[in-house]
Amino acid sequence: MYRKEEQPSPAPENFELPFEGKLSPSNRWVIMAELIPWDDFEEEYAKLFSAEKGAPAKPFRMALGILIIKEKLGTSDRETIEQIRENPYLQYFIGLNCYQQEPPVEASMLVHFRKRIDVDLVNKINKEIVKKEKEKLDKEIKKKDLPQEKGKKLKNRGKLILDATCAPADIKYPTDLGILNQARIETERIIDNLYKALRGKLRKKPRISRHIARKEYLKVAKKGKVSYQERRKAIEKQLKYVKNNLGHIEDLNQAGASLKNLSKDSKSSRNYQKSL
Known part of the structure; x- marks a missing residue:
């Protein structure tokens, strides 16, 4: 009422x-x-x-x-x-x-x-x-x-x-945690593309914890207020995932995969980003 x-x-x-x-x-x-x-x-x-x-x-x-x-x-x-x-x-x-x-x-x-x-x-x-x-x-x-005089405009x-x-x-403002999350997503995309070229040579695909990593990122990113300790811990975890992904990329490169054809504008990149 x-x-x-x-x-x-x-x-x-x-x-x-x-x-x-x-x-x-x-x-x-x-x-x-x-x-x-x-x-x-x-x-x-x-x-x-x-x-x-x-x-x-x-x-x-x-x-x-x-x-x-x-x-x-x-x-x-x-x-x-x-x-x-x-x-x-x-x-x-x-x-x-x-x-x-x-x-x-x-x-x-x-x-x-x-x-x-x-x-x-x-x-x-x-x-x-x-x-x-x-x-x-x-x-x-x-x-x-x-x-005013006639014909004179104001x-x-x-x-x-x-x-x-x-x-x-x-x-949305760029933050350390957000940048690391983007870096993690990009390294995961690179691993996916490199593995396609070596699918017949390798027994199994390198293990990447993309779902767990994304879940941990969103747990902090969606909070209204995040303490210093929570943010620092989340950054350390994302750094760990990025470091592991970089190690997998190095291993795939040494196994014979080429980094030349990687591009953000590739079809596989667009499909990957849509799936996220």
Whole structure:
């Protein structure tokens, strides 16, 4: 169930603090709160809930605000809630009327917020922000500029850059462990190709633990937070697999296999990578 908050959001100077003082209007969270058209999209958000059944849902401003804070600070769900609990500016940003020491929501609620506020809704909000800022900028330009002469066009005076997105971006960065994993995969491909040329001469294919090695790599790579000891241990294991593979490559080369025809663009290479 969703109930719209009847009480309007307070101005920064009216936000109640546990100590004497007022919020600064120049703070980045106060400025961003003024940019985002919270009320324009609250009705669309309310349609996701039943009008009568269920417990009242958290306000749209709180849900969207928490997601924006999480992405801006780059913190985990739990750390995001802790930051909000400790920072009055963040509490004002999500629509609270006064500072409170208790967290506004449990960290697990962010999972539900992400499901309800999808990328399409975020894009609509971004477009509306840009539209309003452009209109505001145009009005300011008209006030400052003198009447234009006929046939004289107004020149562009710069670029407007806004950042109000809260859609997570999955970006992969190169790491020592990741590079070793790629090296292991490549050496396994080389062993496969070299063995094909010697299949009739050798009794059996060199033993490579590709499935175990991949499993051990994913066990660490898929973790959100990895300790120094875990990462170091995983790197040592991948180094061991790469070293063993290099030994097999040397043995196959001495047995008569040629390294000349190896290429990343070969058909066998592409098929191997697809199988992974």
